[in-house]
Amino acid sequence: MSVIFILVSASLVLAIGFLIAFIWSVKTNQYEDDYTPSVRMLFDNETKQSTEINNNESINP
């Protein structure tokens, strides 16, 4: 039966981990704007050109 003690405490620790993650995400304003990031992520390909140049520059020397 003592295995239940370990399992219960393990499950609680795990759940507390998720709770902390949730509080952290609220604290860092991740729910502040739920629209712009969805548009922003689509831009990556468009701006690649400039970032590629930067990358090449840093690699070449």
Add this chain to the structure above:
Amino acid sequence: MLKEDYAQATHTQCYHCGEDCEAEIIKAEDKSFCCQGCKSVYDILNKVELCNYYNLEKNPGLNQKTRIRPEKFAFLDDALVQQKLINFKDDIHSHATFYLPQMHCSSCIWLLENLGKVNRYIARSQVNFLKKEVKIVFEHKHTGLREMAEMLTSIGYEPHLSLNDLSDKPVSTYDKSRIYKIGITGFCFGNIMLLSFPEYFSLGHIEDIKLQRLFSYLILGLSLPVFFYSASEFFLSAWKSYKQKFLNIDTPIALAILITFVRSVYEILSGTGAGYLDSMTGIVFFMLIGRFFQNYTYNTISFNRDFTSYFPIGVTLLKENGSEEQVPVSAIRAGDRIKVYSQEIIPADCILFMGKATIDYSFVSGESQPVEKGIGEIIYAGGRQLGGALEMEVVKDVSQSYLTQLWNNDTFKKEEHKEESYIHKVSKYFTIVLFAIALITAAYWQLNDPAKMWNAVTSILIVACPCALLLSATFTNGNMLRVLQNFGFFARNALVIEHLAKADTIVFDKTGTLTKQSTFTVNYEGSELNEETISCIRSLVNQSSHPLSKAIAAALPSGKKWPVKQFEEKQGLGISGYIRNDFYRIGSALFVQKTTGFGADGSIVYVQCNDSIIGSFNVKAPYRKGLKPLFNALKSDYKTALLSGDNEQEFTNLKSYFNGELLFHQSPQDKLDYIKRLQKDKFKVIMLGDGLNDAGALKQSDTGIAITDNINNFSPACDVIMKGESLPFLNKLINYCQNNKTIINTSFVMSVLYNIVGLFFAVQGELSPVIAAILMPVSSISIVLLTTGMSSLMAIPLKRAFREKARISNENDINHLAA
């Protein structure tokens, strides 16, 4: 059809803003632009290789025809202003947030997040699209706030800065603590349920006493944050209402939570039972979600705007030596000389001493036509100058001007004390009945089996929690707010829905509310115009930027353009010039020396060719579409009235649509007093208005509805912000609000049924934790489903009406009735 295609082919679209290039086409590389402004934006973006802007969306830009005065943002150099506008500052970087109402597409986001390419001292820029804000981090050693504003303006996003930004109010963000509470309670509730399962399945008898103790103490530990942190708002609210000798809805809830907790702690510590902590955390969890759902706030809408958010921050001060200086509006005093440029708002009551004023007071007083003022006349604050630059002397400080005095009225000072919610009244009876049952049960057991008394009484208070009742209100209201939002009807809070349902009088403002702002209908009267005359008139009015000229130009069909010789514009009178050897004069009756009558009233613009008057244009702000059926529908159920700051010319046209008074020439104070009079006669008043002139009446009324064509624009303090296009459905929207009570009553009956089942066990002292734990979530969830389901179902007729909007024929249009 063919003709249309041809017409489209001949028009060139501006590469930047997508508008037709009408007057001139400016070519650059292979692109065409409608004006220099649009081209210069393209030039800037081209130079810094940001032309991807044009690839993401087609013609994403905004028209740049109205130029912005270079000195406009000079006030941002002021240290005090900077201090207020910069959110955060360290040794290298400053953080500032600008509100850009022009932001409208993904190209905007892309461009505004790549500002670092336009100005290399910008370290980072981040857009919040829903709030239409951009947060810019820049190196303040090399650049400044003013440069930021000017740079944004140069690429077509002029930041909106108002006096309100300078006040010390905290930046309003959503209530984070409630989200924390929901998260923590959800966590505790879930884990407690999990740990309670052995108890449920073994029907209260766990063989291993050690294991049972572990579960019990873990549950107790998990319930502590719920009781002390999450439920604190219920206790606080109940305590406050107790001190005011008033039972609010939180009183029985706080009592139930407290008793459940105390009894559970006693049972666990004494080892006599498992307690009801699972039910308690569940109640708190559902209740918090309900409140969150109900107190939903809109991202971009503010209901509390006062005059400060309408006024500009900076104003041009003329010094004694003749030089100009940009100062914050709050710094100007009576006796100062200021300069107001075209399209700027007059910040204080002034005397004009140089220039010709053409002031648009439509937003302030409701007059639909610009007012002409001569030198020496007093100009009241709040108007927008349409003509050239003005020099004036301030006679009153900003805070004491005619317009802002309205805010010193008692209506604005008194605390919001509108009637209490219906649900609070119900909860009073609920609490009284509950205590009566508890007392009777206590008396019964005292006589028959005293040992069972405490058990039974606490069980009653645990199980008869009015949470189902409260949930029915919060979820119905919350869902209704969301439904209404879809129809362009943004209510400040749930109480507004109840007030709307109870109203019996509706008062309308005219200008901007019933009529549409910034658009005109133009009717021509007089001898028939041939194509050639039309093209001549059009060529002449195209030379002028007066709003009436623009309205006429837009109304005339496009055609040939002729050069205008000896063009002359007399401010406030009209324009004249030679076109193809004919002398044309277009303007007021005075200007054309009219002797014989054509039109009668309104804004009549006469056209004179050589010596004869050929006709006149009647320029009017058009009524919104679909008002006729609305008024007819409202007339049978409500007292309807009209208050207008305008003249009586529309009286005969509108008279038949109202069953109450139609009052014209109403000052803001008159409007407020009228509402007060109605309320004294026990009328429940809905006031619909749009401008600052209605602000007092909106505030005084039981429900103030502000009509706006763009919800991001300034609208005065009110309870509801409504899109102009939704106005024809006002009666249907109010009808929908009236369903509120039906839904709440239905679910209330259901929650009473649940309570009867619970009480059946409780009065016998037989309420086991298992029964409580089953009854509680089942009742809560079914109430939530019932209320949201019913309120969505009842929105179907509303949806159908909106879908038919497109099919509303022109017969319903008041404009046509007038003709």
